[in-house]
Amino acid sequence: MxxxxxxxxxxxxxxxxxxxxxxxxxxxxxxxxxxxxxxxxxxxxxxxxxxxxxxxxxxxxxxxxxxxxxxxxxxxxxxxxxxxxxxxxxxxxxxxxxxxxxxxxxxxxxxxxxxxxxxxxxxxxxxxxxxxxxxxxxxxxxxxxxxxxxxxxxxxxxxxxxxxxxxxxxxxxxxxxxxxxxxxxxxxHSNEPKSSAVEIGDDWPEIIDVATDPVPAFPLDALAPVLGDYAEAVAESLQVPHDMPALLGLAIGSFALSTRVDLRPEPDWWEPCNLWVCCLMRPAERKSAVLRLMRAPLDEHQRSVNESLAEQIEKTHRQEKALRARLDRMIKKVANADDPAERYQAE
Structure with a gap:
């Protein structure tokens, strides 16, 4: 406490x-x-x-x-x-x-x-x-x-x-x-209230046993050609299922939309466009190698941007340091003002 x-x-x-x-x-x-x-x-x-x-x-x-x-x-x-x-x-x-x-x-x-x-x-x-x-x-x-x-x-x-x-x-x-x-x-200016009641229907859908039922192949043709072709090439090169590079590619690609695009399914419901995926594989199934290749374009872009902005970043840091110093001086001026009227004016 x-x-x-x-x-x-x-x-x-x-x-x-x-x-x-x-x-x-x-x-x-x-x-x-x-x-x-x-x-x-x-x-x-x-x-x-x-x-x-x-x-x-x-x-x-x-x-x-x-x-x-x-x-x-x-x-x-x-x-x-x-x-x-x-x-x-x-x-x-x-x-x-x-x-x-x-x-x-x-x-x-x-x-x-x-x-x-x-x-x-x-x-x-x-x-x-x-x-x-x-x-x-x-x-x-x-x-x-x-x-x-x-x-x-x-x-x-x-x-x-x-x-x-x-x-x-x-x-x-x-x-x-x-x-x-x-x-x-x-x-x-509020939305209609959502009830706290939990509705449970009498009819349940048929349960799908994911452990035994065959899983359909990932539709690479549904991806943009540049991503689909790249995912297929990575899968062939490392001999892994197409699903892994394709899913990781979607997640990494969604990074470009982060903070720029939001989804709005309903007037009071906003969702970011980030995708969160989890690739579960046994040890030594080349998960790290796939991730490294799929994120390589993003890593290269970040390095390029950081290098191009290095001078501006340093300038911003100097400006921030100067502004913080000014703020500290102003706070001390208020704190050291003994007379209430003087303090109020300083505030």
């Missing part, structure tokens, strides 16, 4: 109020999350496990930088006070959680996209929550994190996913633009 002196954090109502104004949330919401303001002017949020034990602290500096205090473990942002868990809202980060609390909605928060999902599921299960509304950020990472949480909650409770409308990037931005935002607005 993180070692943290709450008294030394210097919790002052005026400082918390300034943070509330800066974030566009109520001071009461920050107080309910146990937020304090430390001597450096950073706001500090405690993180809890599903049993409400504090296991870490998250700091947000006046300039927006976020970091965990040394020794902290990631956990949930859980407010104090009475709760009605008939419907629970789950947001990403403490400030969006504070935005939900500012709307008088029961809410908890995750520390980041896709983090502490198991703790959130345990929290929901232990409290008998019937419906969860996941409030995601309006970006690919937020959508992916919301999808993972929704999948983890299947069979536990009914689940909706709410995404702020354009041009708002997250709930706090939406609330800042529309101070009269209410719960019905969130529900209006």
């Amino acid at each position: 993180a070692s943290y002196n709450k008294e030394a954090a210097g919790q002052h109502d005026s400082a918390l109020t300034r943070w509330a104004e800066r974030l566009g949330v109520s001071a009461d919401s920050l107080d309910r999350l146990g937020a304090t303001v430390d001597p450096e002017g950073a706001i500090v949020f405690p993180m809890q496990d599903a049993e409400r034990n504090i296991i870490g602290h998250r700091r947000r500096l006046p300039f927006g930088q976020k970091l965990s205090i040394k020794g902290s473990k990631n956990g949930l942002f859980v407010p104090t006070g009475p709760h009605d868990y008939e419907r629970l809202y789950i947001a990403e980060g403490p400030t969006d959680t504070a935005a939900l609390l500012s709307m008088d909605l029961p809410a908890i928060g995750l520390p980041g996209t896709g983090q502490c999902i198991d703790s959130a599921v345990s929290f929901v299960r232990q409290r008998g929550v019937r419906e969860v509304v996941i409030v995601s950020d309006r970006d690919d990472a937020g959508r992916l994190g919301a999808k993972k949480l929704a999948e983890a909650l299947e069979g536990v409770c009914s689940v909706r996913v709410c995404e702020p409308p354009e041009p708002h990037k997250d709930l706090r931005d939406w609330l800042r633009a529309e101070p009269l935002l209410r719960e019905h607005d969130l529900i209006e």
Whole structure:
């Protein structure tokens, strides 16, 4: 557990109020999350496990930088006070959680996209929550994190996913633009809830015994000629089944689509184009040799790109170092300001 002196954090109502104004949330919401303001002017949020034990602290500096205090473990942002868990809202980060609390909605928060999902599921299960509304950020990472949480909650409770409308990037931005935002607005921008019921039909399809039934040959002609011909040549050269180089070629080829193309089977369902394959063979069946040949074009491309960008990479590293030095000086200036007015101006 993180070692943290709450008294030394210097919790002052005026400082918390300034943070509330800066974030566009109520001071009461920050107080309910146990937020304090430390001597450096950073706001500090405690993180809890599903049993409400504090296991870490998250700091947000006046300039927006976020970091965990040394020794902290990631956990949930859980407010104090009475709760009605008939419907629970789950947001990403403490400030969006504070935005939900500012709307008088029961809410908890995750520390980041896709983090502490198991703790959130345990929290929901232990409290008998019937419906969860996941409030995601309006970006690919937020959508992916919301999808993972929704999948983890299947069979536990009914689940909706709410995404702020354009041009708002997250709930706090939406609330800042529309101070009269209410719960019905969130529900209006949510998908239809997915039931927690698990339906099991009476008729089961015939079970296919993969151990005895013949497996059809891999359709090399279904691949692009450059990949199909290359996979066939590798298979012939190393005397391995065509399936192995073909599958590895598909997986390696999908790397080129990573972060560039997403699949959208349904309006609220996004999937990356990465392919994950597993080639199971006995020892000494030339798996490594096949992988080495199939990834050779990718390795060569990476080497070529790295060489061409070497000068730019070095320049970027120097710029980053200079910017970090400037940031450190600005943080020290705020921390060393004794007069509250001077500190507020520096912030």
